[in-house]
Amino acid sequence: MTAIDSVIEKLRTIVGDGGLIVDPTQMQPYLQSWRDNWIGKSPAVVRPASTGQVAAVVKLCADTGTRIVPQGGRTGVTGASQPHGDSSEIVLSLERMNRIRSLDLDNDTLTAEAGCILEEVRAAAQNAGRLFPLSFGSVGSCQIGGNISTNAGGVNVIRYGSTRNLITGLEVVLPDGRIWDGLRSLRKDNAGYDMKQIFIGAEGTLGIVTAAVVRLFPYPRGSAMAVLAVSSPAHALGWLRRLKARFAEELTSFELIQRLCIEVTRKHIPGIPEILAEVAPWYVLVEVSGQDDDFSLKSALEQELEAGFSAGEAVNATIAESRQQEQSMWRLRESIPEAHKSEGASFKHDISVPITMIPEFLTRVESELARAIPNLRMFTFGHVGDGNLHFNPLMPAGVEPGRGDLQRVNTIVHDIVASLGGSISAEHGIGRLRREELVKYKSAVELDMMLTLKRAFDPMNLLNPGKIFTDELVRNSGRS
Amino acid sequence: MTAIDSVIEKLRTIVGDGGLIVDPTQMQPYLQSWRDNWIGKSPAVVRPASTGQVAAVVKLCADTGTRIVPQGGRTGVTGASQPHGDSSEIVLSLERMNRIRSLDLDNDTLTAEAGCILEEVRAAAQNAGRLFPLSFGSVGSCQIGGNISTNAGGVNVIRYGSTRNLITGLEVVLPDGRIWDGLRSLRKDNAGYDMKQIFIGAEGTLGIVTAAVVRLFPYPRGSAMAVLAVSSPAHALGWLRRLKARFAEELTSFELIQRLCIEVTRKHIPGIPEILAEVAPWYVLVEVSGQDDDFSLKSALEQELEAGFSAGEAVNATIAESRQQEQSMWRLRESIPEAHKSEGASFKHDISVPITMIPEFLTRVESELARAIPNLRMFTFGHVGDGNLHFNPLMPAGVEPGRGDLQRVNTIVHDIVASLGGSISAEHGIGRLRREELVKYKSAVELDMMLTLKRAFDPMNLLNPGKIFTDELVRNSGRS
Numbered sequence: 017m018t019a020i021d022s023v024i025e026k027l028r029t030i031v032g033d034g035g036l037i038v039d040p041t042q043m044q045p046y047l048q049s050w051r052d053n054w055i056g057k058s059p060a061v062v063r064p065a066s067t068g069q070v071a072a073v074v075k076l077c078a079d080t081g082t083r084i085v086p087q088g089g090r091t092g093v094t095g096a097s098q099p100h101g102d103s104s105e106i107v108l109s110l111e112r113m114n115r116i117r118s119l120d121l122d123n124d125t126l127t128a129e130a131g132c133i134l135e136e137v138r139a140a141a142q143n144a145g146r147l148f149p150l151s152f153g154s155v156g157s158c159q160i161g162g163n164i165s166t167n168a169g170g171v172n173v174i175r176y177g178s179t180r181n182l183i184t185g186l187e188v189v190l191p192d193g194r195i196w197d198g199l200r201s202l203r204k205d206n207a208g209y210d211m212k213q214i215f216i217g218a219e220g221t222l223g224i225v226t227a228a229v230v231r232l233f234p235y236p237r238g239s240a241m242a243v244l245a246v247s248s249p250a251h252a253l254g255w256l257r258r259l260k261a262r263f264a265e266e267l268t269s270f271e272l273i274q275r276l277c278i279e280v281t282r283k284h285i286p287g288i289p290e291i292l293a294e295v296a297p298w299y300v301l302v303e304v305s306g307q308d309d310d311f312s313l314k315s316a317l318e319q320e321l322e323a324g325f326s327a328g329e330a331v332n333a334t335i336a337e338s339r340q341q342e343q344s345m346w347r348l349r350e351s352i353p354e355a356h357k358s359e360g361a362s363f364k365h366d367i368s369v370p371i372t373m374i375p376e377f378l379t380r381v382e383s384e385l386a387r388a389i390p391n392l393r394m395f396t397f398g399h400v401g402d403g404n405l406h407f408n409p410l411m412p413a414g415v416e417p418g419r420g421d422l423q424r425v426n427t428i429v430h431d432i433v434a435s436l437g438g439s440i441s442a443e444h445g446i447g448r449l450r451r452e453e454l455v456k457y458k459s460a461v462e463l464d465m466m467l468t469l470k471r472a473f474d475p476m477n478l479l480n481p482g483k484i485f486t487d488e489l490v491r492n493s494g495r496s
Numbered sequence: 497m498t499a500i501d502s503v504i505e506k507l508r509t510i511v512g513d514g515g516l517i518v519d520p521t522q523m524q525p526y527l528q529s530w531r532d533n534w535i536g537k538s539p540a541v542v543r544p545a546s547t548g549q550v551a552a553v554v555k556l557c558a559d560t561g562t563r564i565v566p567q568g569g570r571t572g573v574t575g576a577s578q579p580h581g582d583s584s585e586i587v588l589s590l591e592r593m594n595r596i597r598s599l600d601l602d603n604d605t606l607t608a609e610a611g612c613i614l615e616e617v618r619a620a621a622q623n624a625g626r627l628f629p630l631s632f633g634s635v636g637s638c639q640i641g642g643n644i645s646t647n648a649g650g651v652n653v654i655r656y657g658s659t660r661n662l663i664t665g666l667e668v669v670l671p672d673g674r675i676w677d678g679l680r681s682l683r684k685d686n687a688g689y690d691m692k693q694i695f696i697g698a699e700g701t702l703g704i705v706t707a708a709v710v711r712l713f714p715y716p717r718g719s720a721m722a723v724l725a726v727s728s729p730a731h732a733l734g735w736l737r738r739l740k741a742r743f744a745e746e747l748t749s750f751e752l753i754q755r756l757c758i759e760v761t762r763k764h765i766p767g768i769p770e771i772l773a774e775v776a777p778w779y780v781l782v783e784v785s786g787q788d789d790d791f792s793l794k795s796a797l798e799q800e801l802e803a804g805f806s807a808g809e810a811v812n813a814t815i816a817e818s819r820q821q822e823q824s825m826w827r828l829r830e831s832i833p834e835a836h837k838s839e840g841a842s843f844k845h846d847i848s849v850p851i852t853m854i855p856e857f858l859t860r861v862e863s864e865l866a867r868a869i870p871n872l873r874m875f876t877f878g879h880v881g882d883g884n885l886h887f888n889p890l891m892p893a894g895v896e897p898g899r900g901d902l903q904r905v906n907t908i909v910h911d912i913v914a915s916l917g918g919s920i921s922a923e924h925g926i927g928r929l930r931r932e933e934l935v936k937y938k939s940a941v942e943l944d945m946m947l948t949l950k951r952a953f954d955p956m957n958l959l960n961p962g963k964i965f966t967d968e969l970v971r972n973s974g975r976s
Contacts, residue, residue, distance in 0.1 A: 122733060122852040123883070124740075145741075167686050178684060181661060196941045201850045203882040204658060205919040206647050206697055208926055208934055208964055209946045213693035217686055234744040253602060260604075264714040264787045265745045307744045370681045372602040402683040403603070439685040446688055454688055461676045465953075466689045472952035473945075484688055 023080050024060050027106070030072045035112065037061040046107050049098055050091050050154070051357060054448070056099035058085070061107040067187060067195055067226045073108060074224065075193025083481050084108050086220035088130065088162025091154035093364070094447025096219045096483050097162065105481070110161050113226060116140050124232040125184060125201040130161025130225050137230065146232035149176035153350045161225045167217030169443030171349070174401035175268040176233065178443070179216065185229035186212040191222070191474040201229045214469060219445050220480040222473045239268075239305035240314040241342045242321065245296030245332040249400070250375040252300050254329055256401055259302060262320045266313070269303035270401030271349055276410075277397045281348060281355040288348050294332045300400075301349055303342075352397055353406075361411040362395065363425040367433045368442035371403040377436055378405075384428045385409060389421060404442040430457060446484045455489065467493035503560050504540050507586070510552045515592065517541040526587050529578055530571050530634070531837060534928070536579035538565070541587040547667060547675055547706045553588060554704065555673025563961050564588050566700035568610065568642025571634035573844070574927025576699045576963045577642065585961070590641050593706060596620050604712040605664060605681040610641025610705050617710065626712035629656040633830045641705045647697030649923035651829070654881035655748040656713065658923070659696065665709035666692040671702070671954040681709045694949060699925050700960040702953045719748075719785035720794040721822045722801065725776030725812040729880070730855040732780050734809055736881055739782060742800045746793070749783035750881030751829055756890075757877045761828060761835040768828050774812045780880075781829055783822075832877055833886075841891040842875065843905040847913045848922035851883040857916055858885075864908045865889060869901060884922040910937060926964045935969065947973035 028036050037043050038060050048055040064070045077084050083105040087097045099105040113129040116137070120126070121144055128137050135155045141148040150163060152170035162168075164186070168179045176182065185200035198212050215223050246252045252272050259267050275297050282288045291299055304313050314335060321333050336342040356362060369377050378396065385392050391412040398405040407429060411417055430440045434457050446454050455463060470477075470490060477490050508516050517523050518540050528535040544550045557564050563585040567577045579585040593609040596617070600606075601624055608617050615635045621628040630643060632650035642648075644666070648659045656662065665680035678692050695703050726732045732752050739747050755777050762768045771779055784793050794815060801813050816822040836842060849857050858876065865872050871892040878885035887909060891897055910920045914937050926934050935943060950957075950970060957970050 120850060120852055122737060123850040125850070167690070169684050169686075173684060177661070178686075180690070181657070190941070190945075194941050196945065197939065198942065200917060200919070202848045202917075202919055202922070203851070204649050204653060204848045204879070204884045204922040206649075206658075206923050206925045207919045207921040207930070208938065208942075209694070209949055210647070210660070210697055211942060211945050211949075214689065214949075217690055234741050236744070257602060261714050262787055264716070266787070307742055307746070368682045368684045370600060370603040370605070371683070372600050399684070404684045437680060437682075439680070439682055439687045441687040442682070442684040443686050445686045450687070458688065459677065461670070461674050462678065462688075462691060465670075465676065465691050468952050469689055469691075469694075469949075472948050 019080070020059050023076065023082050026076055027060060027062050027073060030076065031062055031064050031069050035063045035065060035069070037063070046087065046109060047098060049093070049095060051093060054095035054098040056101050057103040058099040058105060058107045059103055061109055063109045063112045065112040067189065070108070070189045070224060070226050071193050071195050074189050074191065077106070077478060078192050078476065081476065081478070082106060083478050085480055086110065086224045088159035088165070089133065089154065089157045091158040092162065092166060092445065092447065094445050094449035096166070096445055096447030096480065100482055108224065110159060110226070117227065119144055120201060121146070123201055125229050126232055127199060127227060127229045128160050129227045130159060132160045134158050134160055134163060141232050142235060145235050147235045148230060148232055150179060150182060153353055160228060160230070164216055164225050164228055165218060165220050166445045169399065169402070169404065171269050171271065171399065173399060174270055175265050182231050183212065183216060183228055184231055186215055186225055187227040188215050188223040188225055191476070191479050196223070199227060199229055214473070217445065219447060219483050221470060221484055222479065224479070234307065236305035237307050238310040238313045239303060239342065240310060240317045241336040241345055242302045242317055242333050243292050243345060244300040244302065245292050245294050246298045246300055247296070248375065249298065249378050252298060252400060253371065253374060255300060255324065255331070256371070258324055259320060262316070263304050266304045266306040267401070268305045269301060271301040272396070272398060272400035272405070273299045273301060273349070273352070274394060274396045276393055276395050277352050278348070280359045280395070281351050284355040284358040285351045288351060289344060291348060292332060292334055296332065301345055356395060356408055359410055360413070361417050362408050363422060365407040365429050366442050366444040367407055367429065367438055367440060368402065368404040369433060369436045369438035371400070373436040373438070374400060374403065374405070377432060377438070380432050381407065381429055384432070385425065388424055388428060426453065448483060451484060451486055454484065464493070499560070500539050503556065503562050506556050507540060507542050507553060510556065511542055511544050511549050515543045515545060515549070517543070526567065526589060527578060529573070529575060531573060534575035534578040536581050537583040538579040538585060538587045539583055541589055543589045543592045545592040547669065550588070550669045550704060550706050551673050551675050554669050554671065557586070557958060558672050558956065561956065561958070562586060563958050565960055566590070566645070566704045568639035568645070569613065569634065569637045571638040572642065572646060572925065572927060574925050574929035576646070576925055576927030576960065580962055588704065590639060590706070597707065599624055600681060601626070603681055605709050606712055607679060607707060607709045608640050609707045610639060612640045614638050614640055614643060621712050622715060625715050627715045628710060628712055630659060630662060633833055640708060640710070644696055644705050644708055645698060645700050646925045649879065649882070649884065651749050651751065651879065653879060654750055655745055662711050663692065663696060663708055664711055666695055666705055667707040668695050668703040668705055671956070671959050676703070679707060679709050694953070697925065699927060699963050701950060701964055702959065704959070714787065716785035717787050718789040718793045719783060719822065720790060720797045721816040721825055722782045722797055723772050723814050723825060724780040724782065725772050725774050726778045726780055727776070728855065729778065729858050732778060732880060733851065733854060735780060735804065736851070738804055739800060742796070743784050746784045746786040747881070748785045749781060751781040752876070752878060752880035752885070753779045753781060753829070753832070754874060754876045756873055756875050757832050758828070760839045760875070761831050764835040764838040765831045768831060769824060771828060772812060772814055776812065781825055836875060836888055839890055840893070841897050842888050843902060845887040845909050846922050846924040847887055847909065847918055847920060848882065848884040849913060849916045849918035851880070853916040853918070854880060854883065854885070857912060857918070860912050861887065861909055864912070865905065868904055868908060906933065928963060931964060931966055934964065944973070
């Protein structure tokens with residue numbers, strides 16, 4: 017019996033036959049990502065059903081030096097939740113830990129296990145008249161533990177913040193197998209360091225989140241949506257300024273969409289209507305919501321659009337006339353990534369810059385890219401109210417990227433992002449996709465701080481190794 | 497020349513004569529706290545005027561093993577910013593680093609140096625038509641660096657969150673003297689670990705915050721305030737539920753005040769009017785604010801108070817009829833701590849529990865304390881919308897606490913807090929005041945995690961030693 021076989025047998029004792037997959041065919045879904053661009057190998061997928069089982073698995077791995085890839089709904093795009101190709105890591109899926117443990121309405125909190133599907137958490141809140149605001153395209157398959165580990169963003173960040181802002185407590189299994197019960201449901205707690213913060217957005221490299229207490233909000237009574245046609249990103253920012261001043265926190269979405277995104281989405285996804293009668297280079301999807309009723313919000317939005325029109329900020333706009341029309345607008349927005357995938361070769365970036373810098377970013381990057389790859393098709397959309405763009409230009413139809421094109425495009429885009437004080441990963445994380453670029457764009461001091469944290473909490477580098485940092489970087493760090 | 501004299505001469509070279517205080521009389525204000533309950537000794541107070549100078553000072557201290565107490569506005573109440581009594585630490589005051597470096601209106605951010613007075617940051621925002629929402633009684637003397645290092649709370653947390661939620665970037669001098677430039681002004685950034693989080697609320701034990709990028713919000717167009725007389729904390733929670741459902745994020749304050757707080761404040765602070773014509777055991781101060789005008793908000797608040805009245809939630813209430821009356825309500829609220837200080841011996845606690853647990857907390861704690869110290873006078877106020885109470889019972893008039901009373905009272909209060917899943921420090925931090933209790937109430941796992949972080953980032957224990965943890969605890973940690 018080889019060492020790994022012996023580990024697998026011990027894993028079986030911990031989680032039972034139902035908790036262990038070793039059959040290659042059955043393992044397959046656990047080894048690949050949503051976009052199929054990350055595929056790995058593993059000797060076993062272990063699916064613990066309780067925090068105690070997770071702890072026992074991790075303890076066993078710590079004792080035997082076995083490396084672990086913690087895994088949620090596999091909807092990430094950076095390869096963070098897939099094993100490497102050398103079959104050196106077991107996959108630890110949280111999917112069987114999918115209970116909502118409790119709900120406290122006066123405190124407006126809900127305790128969910130890591131494997132709960134985001135949509136189910138949202139539904140549990142909604143059934144109680146509350147909103148759990150985290151939402152994006154993969155809401156039906158991503159898991160809350162994965163959302164926490166990537167500090168997921170989405171379409172409501174402008175109002176409710178990223179996942180970090182929605183968490184009051186965590187339960188975490190540490191790399192040595194100890195359980196930290198930090199499942200507090202407090203709004204304020206300054207009793208020492210706020211340890212949960214280090215695990216949020218750490219991509220499973222410092223501990224395995226097994227459960228969380230999340231914040232709930234009053235379910236909005238009313239909402240209104242509009243699509244604006246704008247001539248440029250600067251024009252969109254003018255509207256952002258105006259609508260923020262009028263609606264403040266009631267402005268719950270402000271999404272910029274480039275024309276090509278509409279065309280590609282209508283081409284590949286059935287039943288998507290044209291966004292506006294008028295063809296424009298850019299559109300903005302605006303949602304306001306709050307405790308006023310639909311009618312008041314819609315009137316206020318109409319009034320503000322008219323005020324902008326009178327002030328010479330000419331715009332063509334349509335306000336959704338029904339919930340159905342609102343859903344149709346959202347369906348369009350949420351279908352963009354899927355359609356983009358079907359349209360062929362592309363370069364994907366998930367960047368953020370200070371909101372003020374968005375027009376400059378787009379002008380510079382489009383001009384430099386046009387020189388690098390003629391006829392590249394600009395495909396930009398995103399949460400511009402947060403300074404976050406998904407900047408995903410498509411290769412010319414039928415043309416495959418040349419050798420080195422990916423590298424060239426990334427360098428152009430991310431150099432400009434860096435020069436504007438931005439981030440090369442606004443919401444997707446680093447995983448394996450950006451780990452070399454992280455080294456390039458982080459200062460030596462910051463990288464050293466990150467590695468100090470990693471070494472302190474996972475000195476054997478057993479949790480999600482090769483993610484965020486290469487193995488080599490971790491190994492060589494801290495040596496003088 | 498002794499070792500410390502040599503260090504002081506080198507400090508003088510770094511910061512110049514104007515940046516160094518060694519005269520005992522001139523040093524005095526830097527050695528004591530606002531309540532005068534923490535007084536220490538120090539060989540020198542160093543006042544660097546730039547980040548470079550802070551870095552040079554810290555580097556010198558790291559090289560010579562000199563311990564440092566970083567200091568802001570000294571308005572804390574836990575002894576975190578005063579040196580110990582053995583003259584072993586220099587005080588590093590950030591007060592000369594008081595520039596607002598920049599303001600970006602489209603991005604809604606402002607960059608301030610650590611020594612900026614909170615009120616000045618608020619004023620700079622307001623002059624630009626924006627709100628920086630952090631606010632509490634010491635707004636005119638506390639500094640933003642200190643606010644960050646204690647993750648300060650205050651009266652608007654229910655809407656805007658604690659300081660942590662208001663920060664997008666930090667500049668920090670690390671314990672070895674390196675400068676980390678993390679002054680990003682991004683709403684979203686998932687490129688690796690979010691290192692700023694570890695310094696927020698760390699009480700200067702992991703690094704010295706020298707500047708920060710803070711978030712600004714639209715300045716509310718309108719507001720309305722009311723005082724409600726309620727029969728019990730449970731009754732207040734009923735109103736919290738109702739008002740949250742109606743106003744959501746527009747409910748910007750919900751402060752509970754016990755009757756005695758009013759009486760004591762009117763006794764000691766001139767010109768404070770009676771809060772309501774009706775005497776009641778408890779009051780609630782409610783503020784709603786947002787982008788609707790005063791009139792709309794006041795009408796909506798009136799309507800909701802009437803709806804509650806019709807639903808049988810009998811209440812006596814008054815709505816502020818003018819800005820002046822609103823300010824007068826706030827002045828009453830903000831004067832409570834000062835008046836409390838003048839009323840004599842007391843026991844102070846800054847606790848939080850899940851909001852749902854507030855009535856149970858108060859019932860249990862008042863009954864147990866009545867047995868322990870007869871005629872103890874209950875004096876409770878706080879941010880009940882956040883589950884945070886300042887629970888500060890006063891000794892009977894003219895009676896001094898007996899030997900062991902403080903310990904007994906703290907144990908009763910904090911044992912109950914712990915049994916309800918609460919925190920022994922909701923917003924004031926640990927400092928020296930609660931460091932022994934921290935060990936009692938934190939799990940061994942969590943305490944070990946905190947010490948792991950401390951050892952990793954400040955291995956020589958030079959930054960604010962003896963705060964949060966005793967020296968001994970740090971020294972003995974990490975040994976097996």
